[in-house]
Amino acid sequence: MQQAERVVVVGGGLGGVAAAIRCAAAGRPTTLIEARPTLGGKLNIMRDQGFVWDIGPSLLTMPWVLDDLLQAAGSSLAAELDVVALPSACRYLWADGTQFDAMTSLPALIRNIATINPRDVGNFMRFMTYAQQLWDLSADKFLYTPIAGWQSMLDWQMLRNGWRLDGLRTMDGAVRSFFESPHLQQVMNRFATYNGSSPYRTPATFNLIAWAEFGLGAFYPRGGLYRIAEVLHATAQRVGVDIRTATTVTGIQHQHGRVCGVTTSDGDAIATQRVISNVDPQVTLATLLAGGAARAQRLARHELSTSGFVVLWGLRERYAQIDHHTVCFSPNYRAEFADTDAGRLHATPTIYLNHTVGYDLDHAPLGGQNIFALVNVPATRGCQIDWPNMAAGYADLMASQLETHFGLTGFRQNIVVQHILTPHDLAQLYNAPGGSIYGLASNTTLSAFMRPAQRDPQIAGLYYCGGGTHPGGGIPLALLSGKHAAQLVM
Numbered sequence: 431m432q433q434a435e436r437v438v439v440v441g442g443g444l445g446g447v448a449a450a451i452r453c454a455a456a457g458r459p460t461t462l463i464e465a466r467p468t469l470g471g472k473l474n475i476m477r478d479q480g481f482v483w484d485i486g487p488s489l490l491t492m493p494w495v496l497d498d499l500l501q502a503a504g505s506s507l508a509a510e511l512d513v514v515a516l517p518s519a520c521r522y523l524w525a526d527g528t529q530f531d532a533m534t535s536l537p538a539l540i541r542n543i544a545t546i547n548p549r550d551v552g553n554f555m556r557f558m559t560y561a562q563q564l565w566d567l568s569a570d571k572f573l574y575t576p577i578a579g580w581q582s583m584l585d586w587q588m589l590r591n592g593w594r595l596d597g598l599r600t601m602d603g604a605v606r607s608f609f610e611s612p613h614l615q616q617v618m619n620r621f622a623t624y625n626g627s628s629p630y631r632t633p634a635t636f637n638l639i640a641w642a643e644f645g646l647g648a649f650y651p652r653g654g655l656y657r658i659a660e661v662l663h664a665t666a667q668r669v670g671v672d673i674r675t676a677t678t679v680t681g682i683q684h685q686h687g688r689v690c691g692v693t694t695s696d697g698d699a700i701a702t703q704r705v706i707s708n709v710d711p712q713v714t715l716a717t718l719l720a721g722g723a724a725r726a727q728r729l730a731r732h733e734l735s736t737s738g739f740v741v742l743w744g745l746r747e748r749y750a751q752i753d754h755h756t757v758c759f760s761p762n763y764r765a766e767f768a769d770t771d772a773g774r775l776h777a778t779p780t781i782y783l784n785h786t787v788g789y790d791l792d793h794a795p796l797g798g799q800n801i802f803a804l805v806n807v808p809a810t811r812g813c814q815i816d817w818p819n820m821a822a823g824y825a826d827l828m829a830s831q832l833e834t835h836f837g838l839t840g841f842r843q844n845i846v847v848q849h850i851l852t853p854h855d856l857a858q859l860y861n862a863p864g865g866s867i868y869g870l871a872s873n874t875t876l877s878a879f880m881r882p883a884q885r886d887p888q889i890a891g892l893y894y895c896g897g898g899t900h901p902g903g904g905i906p907l908a909l910l911s912g913k914h915a916a917q918l919v920m
């Protein structure tokens with residue numbers, strides 16, 4: 431019997447590993463080539479002085495997408511990971527002393543909304559019905575279906591439902607039409623940052639993200655998010671993926687409009703007619719594909735999603751005010767996004783904090799706390815921020831803001847160890863354009879249609895997956911992109 435043709439996956443981020451596992455589990459000989467020493471891409475970890483930090487994702491949503499992948503490989507999420515449904519999706523803090531815990535149990539959530547503004551309880555229920563409707567209208571089309579190009583997304587049903595997707599006003603415009611409380615408006619607007627966009631520009635359609643978190647839940651795998659990368663690595667090995675880490679793909683070859691092989695940094699040339707690139711499409715075109723420069727330049731005209739300024743703090747003592755997920759809000763959200771849009775750093779940024787010692791005591795020395803702090807900042811493309819000279823000062827500004835506005839007394843004295851990742855680091859670590867976290871921004875009504883599809887429109891046998899492609903960034907979406915790419919290959 432003739433052996434099935436080999437699939438080569440370039441990059442072992444979540445999209446790439448998902449694609450490789452699915453191809454191999456379906457019986458296709460599969461090689462996965464990853465430049466870094468470990469798989470997982472942005473799902474990454476750091477350890478120092480007894481502290482352990484997830485340095486990429488800290489929130490798991492839609493865990494059934496991961497389960498679906500593991501089931502395709504003959505296992506299941508329950509068999510591989512102990513996933514906790516969080517009792518509170520996030521704690522929100524304001525400098526005026528207001529606190530809002532977004533509980534995942536509805537009665538507790540309603541109590542907390544009523545404390546902020548009793549009239550917003552009914553508004554919240556109406557908003558959730560609306561957000562769920564947006565989800566129901568778009569999930570099948572935009573998330574769960576592979577697309578060959580934007581044309582394939584348009585059909586009669588899409589045109590009929592288009593107006594119900596609320597794409598003509600902004601997220602903020604819709605949120606303000608539901609909620610009275612500025613605090614709750616800010617909470618709902620924050621979901622724009624889940625795809626690296628601005629609530630003041632992104633279409634209201636993305637209010638569906640509020641449903642994904644409030645309605646479908648927020649999760650944490652015990653041991654940390656990096657456990658997902660470890661489980662996927664072991665799964666890929668088990669289903670027979672030929673995994674080559676610490677190996678960079680230097681080129682994707684093509685002849686007569688069809689892929690014919692890849693070359694690697696260790697001098698290997700692998701002949702294949704099927705390549706799935708988990709490297710951002712713009713970077714793939716610009717650096718790996720001969721003749722791809724013009725198309726890369728066209729993609730580079732689109733706005734990138736935000737990047738992140740990440741500070742990892744190891745603290746000697748814990749702060750009970752910091753919940754598993756905590757957001758310390760800027761007093762002027764609109765000005766913060768205006769600064770980001772203009773390529774500037776905001777003086778009083780919104781600071782997202784995560785720690786995991788509540789579930790994993792061994793993530794810090796006894797009594798200590800492992801803080802991951804993230805501020806959304808502009809991607810480096812077209813932006814003049816002098817990160818090498820700004821980074822330490824900005825981390826100090828964040829720490830001082832936590833002390834003076836959010837009651838974390840003595841925060842700076844409590845720091846045992848600090849690490850910083852700037853957008854330049856994210857760009858370099860993951861080969862991400864401009865250090866953007868989610869590829870292209872979703873700041874226009876048509877942005878969902880601009881995201882590169884899984885199938886290359888010009889080179890047969892070349893496919894893409896990952897957060898820079900359809901359906902978008904974030905753990906579940908990157909995993910789905912890998913599923914779509916594998917489906918198209920097979």
Ligand SMILES: Cc1cc2nc3c(=O)[nH]c(=O)nc-3n(C[C@H](O)[C@H](O)[C@H](O)COP(=O)(O)OP(=O)(O)OC[C@H]3O[C@@H](n4cnc5c(N)ncnc54)[C@H](O)[C@@H]3O)c2cc1C
Pocket residue numbers: 440441442443444445446463464465466469470471472473485486487488489490491677678679680708709738740804856859860861862867868895896897898902903904905906908
């Ligand atoms: C700070 C931060 C916080 C985040 N928070 C969350 C969160 O809380 N929840 C959530 O769901 N998502 C979050 N995300 C987003 C999420 O991590 C990403 O969307 C997802 O992991 C991207 O996966 P990917 O498939 O695009 O691969 P990537 O992670 O982009 O990996 C691509 C891989 O390709 C490799 N590569 C690149 N070039 C080559 C080459 N030439 N040869 C071989 N290999 C190559 C890279 O080394 C990398 O490993 C966060 C991301 C960051 C950075």
